[in-house]
Amino acid sequence: MAFFDFLGNQKKKVKDIVPILPEEIYKHGVLELQDVIAPSALQITPRELNLGEKVARTFFVISYPRFLSTGWFSPIINLDKVFDVSIFVHPMETTTVLRKFQKKVAEVESQISIRQQKGLVRDPVLDTAYSDLEYLRDQLQQAQEKMFKIGLYITIYGDTRDEIDKTESEIRSILESRLVYLKPALFQQEPGFKSVLPIAEDALSVHSNLNSSPLSSIFPFVSFDLTSDRGILYGINRHNSSLVLFDRFSLENYNSVVFAKSGAGKSYMTKLEIVRSLMFDADVIVIDPEREYEYLAETTGGRYFNISLSSQHHINPFDLPTPREDESPADILRNNIITLVGLFRIMFGGLTPEEDAIIDRAITETYALKDITPNSDFANLEPPLLSDFELVLSGLEGSESLVQRLSKYTRGTWAGFINRPTNIDMNKRFVVFSVRDMEDELKPVAMYLVTHYIWNMVRKELRKRLLIIDEAWWMMKSEDTASFLFGIAKRGRKYYLGLATITQDVADFLSSTYGKAMITNSSIQILLRQSPTSIDLIQETFKLSDEEKYLLLESDVGEGIFFAGLKHVAIKVIASYTEDQIITSDPSQILAIKKAKQELSETPASTQATNIHEIK
Numbered sequence: 001m002a003f004f005d006f007l008g009n010q011k012k013k014v015k016d017i018v019p020i021l022p023e024e025i026y027k028h029g030v031l032e033l034q035d036v037i038a039p040s041a042l043q044i045t046p047r048e049l050n051l052g053e054k055v056a057r058t059f060f061v062i063s064y065p066r067f068l069s070t071g072w073f074s075p076i077i078n079l080d081k082v083f084d085v086s087i088f089v090h091p092m093e094t095t096t097v098l099r100k101f102q103k104k105v106a107e108v109e110s111q112i113s114i115r116q117q118k119g120l121v122r123d124p125v126l127d128t129a130y131s132d133l134e135y136l137r138d139q140l141q142q143a144q145e146k147m148f149k150i151g152l153y154i155t156i157y158g159d160t161r162d163e164i165d166k167t168e169s170e171i172r173s174i175l176e177s178r179l180v181y182l183k184p185a186l187f188q189q190e191p192g193f194k195s196v197l198p199i200a201e202d203a204l205s206v207h208s209n210l211n212s213s214p215l216s217s218i219f220p221f222v223s224f225d226l227t228s229d230r231g232i233l234y235g236i237n238r239h240n241s242s243l244v245l246f247d248r249f250s251l252e253n254y255n256s257v258v259f260a261k262s263g264a265g266k267s268y269m270t271k272l273e274i275v276r277s278l279m280f281d282a283d284v285i286v287i288d289p290e291r292e293y294e295y296l297a298e299t300t301g302g303r304y305f306n307i308s309l310s311s312q313h314h315i316n317p318f319d320l321p322t323p324r325e326d327e328s329p330a331d332i333l334r335n336n337i338i339t340l341v342g343l344f345r346i347m348f349g350g351l352t353p354e355e356d357a358i359i360d361r362a363i364t365e366t367y368a369l370k371d372i373t374p375n376s377d378f379a380n381l382e383p384p385l386l387s388d389f390e391l392v393l394s395g396l397e398g399s400e401s402l403v404q405r406l407s408k409y410t411r412g413t414w415a416g417f418i419n420r421p422t423n424i425d426m427n428k429r430f431v432v433f434s435v436r437d438m439e440d441e442l443k444p445v446a447m448y449l450v451t452h453y454i455w456n457m458v459r460k461e462l463r464k465r466l467l468i469i470d471e472a473w474w475m476m477k478s479e480d481t482a483s484f485l486f487g488i489a490k491r492g493r494k495y496y497l498g499l500a501t502i503t504q505d506v507a508d509f510l511s512s513t514y515g516k517a518m519i520t521n522s523s524i525q526i527l528l529r530q531s532p533t534s535i536d537l538i539q540e541t542f543k544l545s546d547e548e549k550y551l552l553l554e555s556d557v558g559e560g561i562f563f564a565g566l567k568h569v570a571i572k573v574i575a576s577y578t579e580d581q582i583i584t585s586d587p588s589q590i591l592a593i594k595k596a597k598q599e600l601s602e603t604p605a606s607t608q609a610t611n612i613h614e615i616k
Contacts, residue, residue: 046187048164054157057164058185058192059171060206061152065179066132068214075174080545081156081167086196087218088151090207094140097147101140105133136211148215149207154182155196226562226569232276234269234562238570246564249282249464251523254498255489259538260528262504265558267292269526269573270468270502271583274430275300282464283429285454287447289471291436292585299582302430307446308437309413314420315449316385317343318366320378321456330374337363339452342480346445348405355402362393386410386419414442418449426457443474448481455488458495465497472501476512486514489521506534510541526571527552528560 039052048057077085108130115123139145154171158164172182185192191203226237231247248254260266271293274284278300286293297304305313317340323332337360344359345351351359366389367373372381390410394403408414433454435446451469458465467488475481489499501518503509510516519525519541530538530552539549548561551570558573575583584590 044190047184047189048161049189049193054159055161055164056155056157056189056193057168058153058155058189058196058204059168059182060154060185060192060204061175061180061208062183062206063179063181064208064210064214066128068217069178070217072178072180073218076154076171079171079174081170082158083154083156083167083171084196086151086153086155088149088153088195088202088207089215090149090151090202092147092149092209094143094146098137098140101133101137105130105137108133139211145211145213147209147211150210150215150218151195151202151204151207152218153185153192153195153204153206155193226564226567232273232280233574234273235558235571235573238559238572244562244569244571246524248466248498248524249496251565253489253493253521253523254466254496255492255518255522256498256500256524256526257519257522258500258502258526258528259506259509259530260502260504260526260560261531261534263557264504264529264555264560265573266502266504266526266528267470267585268558268575268583269528270470270500271296271585272573272575272579273500274466274468275579275583277466278430282466284431284466284468285426286430286432286468287450287454287470288432288434289436289443289447289474291434292470293432294434295590296582297430297432300430301428302432303426303428304432304434305424306434306437307450308435309416309439309442311437312423314423315418315453316383316420316422317418317449317452318383318385318389319422319453319456320372320381320383321460322379324459327459328374329376329378332378333367333372333374337367339484342484343445343448343452345480346448346478347409348402354398358393358396358399358402362389362396362399366392385421417442417446422453424453426454444478444481447475448478448484451475451481451484451488458492458497462496465495466500467492467497468500468502470502471504473503473505473508476503476509476515479513482512482514486517486521489518506530506537510537516541523565525563526560527563529553529555529557 039054041050041052043050048055050056108126112123112126112130115126136145140147156164156167156171158167175182185204185206188204194201194203226244226246227242228245228247228250231245231250234244234246236242237244248256258266258270274286274293274296277284284302288294291306294304296302305311307313307315318336320332320336323329340363341351341356341359345356348355366384369388369392370381370384372378372383386406387410390403390406393399393406409417410419433450435443435450438446447469454467458467469475469485472485475485485499485501488497492499499522501509501522509518525542527538527542532553535549535553538544538552542563544552544561552560556572560571562569562571581589581593584593
């Protein structure tokens with residue numbers, strides 16, 4: 001039995017109707033990739049395309065200057081805007097080009113001859129065109145050049161037409177300053193948009209003829225290279241797999257800052273720099289807040305000092321360095337008094353102007369008690385102790401509160417900290433000061449005291465040194481310690497000292513008034529993996545693009561961005577097996593190394609020799 005519709009057309013019989021299976025219904029309802037990436041709507045106008053909520057406008061390059069310099073297209077590629085660039089290169093047959101050039105040369109030569117016959121003044125444009133054509137003919141004939149048809153298209157995107165117009169104006173101004181001119185693809189926005197899609201279809205077909213040399217200048221993939229003929233290996237350039245070899249002591253200052261979240265590999269990278277710097281005749285000093293550098297100091301034959309209330313290592317803040325030839329004892333004494341006032345300001349939790357004056361006077365009289373004056377020879381005099389300062393302070397009017405606050409450092413629970421003569425000797429190329437076992441309340445005091453002691457040693461003798469302060473945010477919490485650290489950053493270059501500050505608490509570091517100043521005074525900046533909570537602050541401070549922002553969020557351990565001067569590259573830190581065994585911070589690896597050392601020490605010497613022979 002057949003059915004007919006209302007127009008009389010015969011339909012299929014009931015038995016001929018094929019039932020739709022549930023699987024086919026499911027397949028028709030499944031989203032595919034094109035359904036996900038396709039815009040919700042598409043509208044084509046003479047000047048732009050409306051792709052869903054975005055507006056797109058396509059341009060093509062219509063004219064080039066006589067000469068194109070290398071990297072002229074780089075400002076466009078590095079522009080912080082959303083756009084697509086498509087470059088089509090169509091080779092031309094050399095024989096065909098030479099025939100056309102021969103005809104063109106004849107035309108130009110004819111015009112020059114006609115002008116000469118008429119007695120007209122020489123036309124520089126014709127003469128230049130003639131010489132260029134002849135030169136290019138020679139290069140083509142000798143196969144040193146080739147000719148190409150080049151299509152260069154740019155599609156810019158934005159949320160509004162005003163945004164598109166602003167971006168267009170910016171791109172135009174950059175290109176026209178180089179005598180390169182754009183035109184919008186009027187009534188050709190659809191083929192223009194197809195031409196910039198990654199489907200290798202030149203639908204616009206607007207070409208200019210260029211030879212090999214100017215074509216090479218359009219190459220868009222710009223990658224900075226930080227490979228030097230001297231310095232240490234920091235890692236691998238993730239852009240082009242080249243080596244990032246750099247010497248911090250070749251820059252205008254030798255300072256660096258490292259920002260990373262916990263576990264991103266900042267200590268690992270720093271230890272690697274230490275090992276490699278020691279091989280290039282640089283002394284390294286570390287302030288270690290977490291006792292991470294003890295094994296490294298032991299392995300490299302350095303010195304390790306543990307600064308704590310119960311430690312055997314002490315630093316007397318009243319110590320005075322021996323003046324150099326270009327320094328006077330009066331300047332040394334004055335600078336040390338200023339530094340001590342800052343130390344007491346941290347110890348006492350701040351000072352009023354009156355208390356500041358009392359402290360300053362008491363320090364001067366304390367030195368005088370030991371016959372130390374601006375005219376003294378510091379080398380043969382014993383410096384005073386904190387208890388001597390307390391004795392002098394107690395005799396001054398209005399110092400009752402100060403003496404009471406000072407007593408816990410001289411007779412109280414904190415008495416063993418700084419009220420002892422100095423018994424530290426920095427006569428090794430690698431020295432570590434650990435403050436891990438120091439109470440949190442005293443850590444800023446300890447780090448300030450240690451840094452001041454190191455600074456005195458640095459000023460004493462001019463040598464290539466690297467001072468590393470791990471978890472520097474501890475020092476940035478106090479204005480006095482931050483100010484002292486900033487002073488070292490500014491003055492360190494005069495004493496051949498590079499300052500490396502490392503921190504995971506970016507907010508605390510940058511909240512200090514000296515935080516951004518420290519970054520400004522650091523020629524090297526290293527950003528490893530960041531947390532989402534601090535990435536916006538990092539992006540604003542270092543002027544990162546969105547791509548660099550997401551690179552830092554998605555980086556693996558030991559990966560990030562390396563800034564050196566005006567250049568920056570994505571970097572991956574690489575260590576050899578031997579280096580990794582020395583510098584690792586992984587607890588599981590550290591336990592395995594300790595276990596292996598213990599087993600080796602418990603094994604008889606004869607067995608060890610046999611095992612070594614078997615390994616060989």
